[in-house]
Amino acid sequence: MVGTVAEKIINGHIVEGKPATGEEVALKVDQTLTQDATGTMTYLQFEAIGIPRIRTELSVSYVDHNTLQTDFKNADDHRYLQSVAKRYGLYFSRPGNGICHQLHLERFARPGKTLVGSDSHTPTAGGIGSFAIGAGGLDVAVAMAGMAYRIKYPKIAGIKLTGKLPDWVSAKDVILEVLRRIDVKGGMGKVLEYFGPGVKTISVPERATISNMGTETGATTSIFPSDHVTRAFMAAQERVDQWIHLEADADAEYDEIMEINLNELEPLVALPHSPGNVKPVSEIVGMEVQQVAIGSCTNSSLRDLKIVANILKGHTIADNLHLTINPGSRQVVEHLEESGEMRYLVAAGARILENTCGPCIGMGAAPPSQSISIRTFNRNFEGRSGTPDAQIYLVSPEVAAVTAIRGVITDPREFGDYPQIEMPPRFIINDNMFICPLPPEESVKVKIIRGPHIKPLPDFPRLPDTLKGEVLIKVGDNFTTDYIMPAGAAILPLRSNIPEISKHVFEPVDPSFPSRALDKNGGFIIGGENYGQGSSREHAALAPKYLGIKAVIVKSFARIHLANLINFGIVPLTFKHSADYDSIDMGDNLEVVVGNLERNRDVVRLRNLTRDTEIEVTHSLSELDAEILKAGGKLPWVKGKVGKY
Numbered sequence: 001m002v003g004t005v006a007e008k009i010i011n012g013h014i015v016e017g018k019p020a021t022g023e024e025v026a027l028k029v030d031q032t033l034t035q036d037a038t039g040t041m042t043y044l045q046f047e048a049i050g051i052p053r054i055r056t057e058l059s060v061s062y063v064d065h066n067t068l069q070t071d072f073k074n075a076d077d078h079r080y081l082q083s084v085a086k087r088y089g090l091y092f093s094r095p096g097n098g099i100c101h102q103l104h105l106e107r108f109a110r111p112g113k114t115l116v117g118s119d120s121h122t123p124t125a126g127g128i129g130s131f132a133i134g135a136g137g138l139d140v141a142v143a144m145a146g147m148a149y150r151i152k153y154p155k156i157a158g159i160k161l162t163g164k165l166p167d168w169v170s171a172k173d174v175i176l177e178v179l180r181r182i183d184v185k186g187g188m189g190k191v192l193e194y195f196g197p198g199v200k201t202i203s204v205p206e207r208a209t210i211s212n213m214g215t216e217t218g219a220t221t222s223i224f225p226s227d228h229v230t231r232a233f234m235a236a237q238e239r240v241d242q243w244i245h246l247e248a249d250a251d252a253e254y255d256e257i258m259e260i261n262l263n264e265l266e267p268l269v270a271l272p273h274s275p276g277n278v279k280p281v282s283e284i285v286g287m288e289v290q291q292v293a294i295g296s297c298t299n300s301s302l303r304d305l306k307i308v309a310n311i312l313k314g315h316t317i318a319d320n321l322h323l324t325i326n327p328g329s330r331q332v333v334e335h336l337e338e339s340g341e342m343r344y345l346v347a348a349g350a351r352i353l354e355n356t357c358g359p360c361i362g363m364g365a366a367p368p369s370q371s372i373s374i375r376t377f378n379r380n381f382e383g384r385s386g387t388p389d390a391q392i393y394l395v396s397p398e399v400a401a402v403t404a405i406r407g408v409i410t411d412p413r414e415f416g417d418y419p420q421i422e423m424p425p426r427f428i429i430n431d432n433m434f435i436c437p438l439p440p441e442e443s444v445k446v447k448i449i450r451g452p453h454i455k456p457l458p459d460f461p462r463l464p465d466t467l468k469g470e471v472l473i474k475v476g477d478n479f480t481t482d483y484i485m486p487a488g489a490a491i492l493p494l495r496s497n498i499p500e501i502s503k504h505v506f507e508p509v510d511p512s513f514p515s516r517a518l519d520k521n522g523g524f525i526i527g528g529e530n531y532g533q534g535s536s537r538e539h540a541a542l543a544p545k546y547l548g549i550k551a552v553i554v555k556s557f558a559r560i561h562l563a564n565l566i567n568f569g570i571v572p573l574t575f576k577h578s579a580d581y582d583s584i585d586m587g588d589n590l591e592v593v594v595g596n597l598e599r600n601r602d603v604v605r606l607r608n609l610t611r612d613t614e615i616e617v618t619h620s621l622s623e624l625d626a627e628i629l630k631a632g633g634k635l636p637w638v639k640g641k642v643g644k645y
């Protein structure tokens with residue numbers, strides 16, 4: 001088969017549909033992953049589907065997000081997840097083992113395989129040549145049940161890398177450069193596929209940094225070829241038997257091409273409050289900083305922390321700031337300990353936190369009021385750090401480390417010689433924090449353990465033909481799921497309890513929303529472009545559904561959020577003419593007939609009863625999506641269908 005890497009994998013996994021851009025195709029799913037914050041809901045749904053064991057080649061349940069354990073809730077969730085994994089044949093990664101994406105890259109991801117994960121940064125595994133997609137938890141549950149995963153056949157955008165990264169410039173700057181050029185919507189409907197001679201100069205964990213943060217462009221996924229560099233990484237992880245050669249053919253055609261000359265890149269930074277707001281670090285040097293946070297699934301690999309350790313070696317962090325470090329995995333920690341580099345971090349004054357997401361999702365280490373926090377993470381949405389008025393800047397590990405020493409934002413190129421690091425020829429392999437699947441005859445005997453806070457899934461009725469109600473909120477462009485359904489230390493522990501978590505819907509922008517929605521018996525949401533940008537959390541659809549939201553009408557949707565709305569029976573509509581956004585206000589009463597959506601492909605009439613006007617809205621639903629919506633969501637639809645796919 002000739003083509004790009006993405007085409008080869010997609011076409012090799014199609015079980016239904018035509019391989020043509022924009023067409024819906026159903027893909028066989030080889031692997032799945034979940035993390036705990038989306039995982040509890042995923043497994044409650046998997047249980048409700050009612051099959052005796054997972055039907056994928058490999059599924060892993062990681063615990064890395066929700067680990068503060070300020071009371072019994074997180075701990076109960078972890079115990080539930082462990083028992084479910086044992087019962088249904090999954091690998092279970094215990095808390096402390098590491099961040100799901102870093103661990104999956106190290107131990108499980110395989111070139112040529114498809115991976116669907118209930119986390120938007122699942123494309124991290126694209127660094128090893130896996131076709132890895134983030135999805136809502138219900139879609140992962142359905143994939144574990146052996147059913148295909150549906151996507152619109154994406155455009156394949158080639159990113160040609162030439163040259164070699166200069167000293168003090170690293171993989172994070174490559175993806176920040178991509179974001180500088182195409183911003184947070186530029187990847188929508190596309191796979192970003194890297195090729196060209198520059199690719200060979202970048203190691204697998206660095207490729208993973210790039211594919212990880214490709215999520216912030218809105219791309220379906222990002223992918224690198226599987227070449228001799230990939231082979232060396234897999235050999236060092238003692239997985240060379242799982243390596244395959246997978247590169248684009250010389251005559252492969254990309255739908256579009258962007259070229260980046262690595263030699264010309266400089267250290268970059270994403271300014272508050274968007275990962276697409278990218279500038280050269282040199283333009284903002286000298287700004288005083290109160291916190292530096294290193295880690296997250298973007299920049300917590302051994303390569304990254306070795307660089308940080310060797311920059312910090314012999315220095316003390318500035319007294320105007322705190323430095324936190326979350327290593328990506330226990331393998332990373334074991335190496336840093338063995339090589340003695342952990343000492344450089346500790347001696348410099350870094351606070352070494354758990355091998356988890358930690359501050360990235362507001363689980364501790366919130367910065368002070370009105371402070372500046374420099375982070376190696378991938379998202380700097382307002383309030384996500386836990387401090388509503390903090391300013392978050394996203395940078396490479398190099399910029400973070402030199403800034404921690406100087407106390408002000410520093411261009412690392414002024415710092416001196418670039419440290420030379422030595423990567424081990426073989427990684428320390430210690431899989432004892434993974435609990436392996438039990439054989440079927442033993443797993444069927446396992447009892448699932450549920451804590452008192454884990455509540456059953458709410459039942460939703462079939463969709464009525466006409467939706468009527470009030471506009472309960474109107475929001476602008478690029479509205480994130482962190483606004484719709486915030487995370488952080490107070491709310492993340494409520495993920496297994498929909499009635500409780502729904503009390504926090506839209507909290508950062510409109511805390512009275514939940515009670516208003518319940519009083520009015522639900523209603524509509526109006527939004528701008530790229531509504532639902534950011535995470536894969538299905539709670540951003542499920543909790544509004546619980547509050548009675550009937551339809552969301554916007555200029556455009558982010559991919560995963562759109563799928564989540566359909567999955568939970570909320571009708572996603574888009575303005576036919578963007579200007580109509582201005583003709584609807586909060587409090588207006590709307591009416592729309594949705595009984596016939598599958599036949600009304602182009603235009604649906606939406607009546608504004610308050611203003612006595614009518615506008616045209618449209619949708620991108622397939623016949624299947626319309627069927628799912630009518631059934632009241634994917635869970636009622638899927639029951640009874642399992643096995644037929």
Ligand code: MIC
Pocket residue numbers: 037038065118119120121134361487534535536537
């Ligand atoms: C995130 O980075 O926002 C998260 C937390 O990892 C989410 C998943 C979640 O909300 O649990 C994501 O990116 O999908």
Ligand code: SF4
Pocket residue numbers: 065099119121296297298356357360361377378
């Ligand atoms: Fe965890 Fe942050 Fe990565 Fe999300 S972006 S998976 S919270 S480290």
